Amino acid sequence: MSIFFHRSYQQNKTSKSLYLRLIKVYIMNHKPIEGFSKLPKQGKIDWLVNEYLEGNQEYQNILKQYWNEDADLQKLHDEFSENTISNFYMPYGIAPNFLIDGKLVALPMAVEESSVVAAASKAAKFWIDKGGFKTTIINTEKLGHTHFIFNVEPHKLLHFFNFNLKKKLFETTDDITANMRKRGGGILNINLVDKTAEMPNYYQLKASFDTVDSMGANFINSCLEQFGKTLRQEVATSEDFTQEEKNSLQIVMNILSNFTPDCIVRAEVSCKMEDLKDDSGISPEEFASKFKQAVTIAEIEPYRATTHNKGVMNGVDAVVIATGNDFRATEACAHAYAARDGQYRSLTHCTTDNGVFRFWIDLPISVGVVGGLTNLHPLVKFSLALLGKPSAQELMSILAVSGLAQNFGALRSLVTTGIQKGHMKMHLLNILNQLGATEEEKQYFVAYFKDKTVSHHEVINEFNRMRGN
Template structure:
């Protein structure tokens, strides 16, 4: 079937959009109309609120919203909200929280909260001449030009921390940056940073045009390419850690505490040196981080991009977590670069985001950074604990069991049968199907 482009799709009503999609791509099947509409909220105001978060909205896409209790973080007992569809994430986080509850819990340290942004520009001028102009004329003008933008942020203790000229001409002809660092306090700060940077671009052009430091030909060569924050924030970083005596690890898998600690450290070291393992290792960390990021209305895509860039900062992709077993003490920690906010964006709009932040005691942005690092560390601990003892499939597939049964249209009675059937067995997709067919035939 040859589909036709559509004009003015965004101007159609919601029903008009659905009609066009179903008729053009789904052969007019009424079932698809109903699939979309069954996820509409019965409260029209709440539905409208959700629709206005994005564009061309025709329905809502639901994800499970779960709770991982018993997290002792810096002396506070918290229950973490987690929006995630992957089986076993919430269960694994909860299991880790319980494991560390009587061992002092999780400790965190905010290492830095600096965020970055750049004005990228091309300027056919000698570097030393531009540096002199920046040092003695431009830098102060940039601060002055953004005073109105930064006034409110400065009143809250944030603002522009520093501005540098960066010479990138060795990598690209005539390429320079204005690199600025920011403190955005409790907001993620994207709009604030981008507004400052766009003003930098305007001020740069104005000051160069009026300067007697450059020839007219040099002035004409200036091109501001873009002004944009960076989602890579290696100086906005938090550490979360757990530790205890190896004698107190008390794993119930049947291996000794010493063997558990040794195997666990080997698993972390493998992730530090082997990128193929590190990718899966870090993905598991982000299972925990992203689930809380989404539940608190923050940008999980930015969080992912930053974490993986940081994992490769030394030229080779490596583990975000680390482990030592020195002097009879087991220590496990993560250094996580993460930029999040608790004001602005969806935090004041989305009802479940409001609930999540209230559940967490209305944390500051720094406190939320700590919670997110802990959620990632807990997830990684649970995964590695399974990998070096019983194997990952035993616990994961038990959580996945209901997905398999739902796909097969299992009754509640059949589901209960399989819970008992796999009580002391490892779940496999093949065995579920075979046993389901057997009992149905019987």
């Protein structure tokens, strides 16, 4: 509808009144609702179907097909979020044979995209007899900021921070950090950051945290909000500032940062060049050369780097979701890190020095294994149990390995057979389901395309030929 309005307006800009009348008619057909969140689940569904779906009962049935038969379990899922009316399922798959730091692991992956699990599994199998994946936790610091405006000389504020405020910030968050400190975490440091060169009178309190096995968002934000209160109180009672300066203080916001360049893990694989031999049809030396070139292109070319890193995050996100962590946060952090020097670049790197192939990733990622969904979602509990109940640092390693494996699998296909050969074989069943194929027909097509390249066009042609259309 909105496209129609836009085109109407563009084709005849003098008809603004007609354009506005069309919008009014459209809005009149759908009335705003007050108190939607207070309606029971069935009430929400009834309103949506009647208001937007012409009362079609089929849509109600679709929603209810995805409800869990266990009412208590369904209620648990309903309460994860707000205004819930159904569940949105994703396939939950397993990528076995990951040798990580000498330990054999099967990765849980929640992902709807064809070939992601298959590519990760194939990469794991490739590296299992070559030493597997090795990881190193480089650092685990997380960050948050109190952003504030203060019309005061920087040197005066710095003196106040060093000789008064910093100590008070630790003292006034003592109760908040007590339990975290018992577990070995807490506030690591607090610094005053002068940002006045970029924005008039803008400063930050920049704090670093160790949240041990939790992702720590609520903990960090609670500390930061107390920082804002303490800053306001200490400025108000300080003799270092004039009343005019005190009146200029504005606490803009207190919030963690999802960019955690100092919470970072490295995962890598390496082997002698001759050990890269496989059934791809090219020599190990040619494979290594083309593979390194592909990585270098992603390091210097943002158009390629974007797709390259998307592939990395295919592997990362699937395990992040399966373990109940925040994939939006991991995505935002990874892509910010990829652009940390001003140009968007590859997250993975490759060398082929002295006859040794080495491929690695440095991944900034903040995750938890306690709190949030980890204590509530049954499949998250299953995932963590499957992984051996890892610590947050161990999960960081697993996630980096999953991303590296996925990227290796994609690049291996790209520089040998091409991406479509394997991907479209995985996508074949999706095409057949769209065509309404029977189980017998699916078996036929899997066998038919075993030694052929799958394409949407070829599947439809063969499907029509087989059915005599």
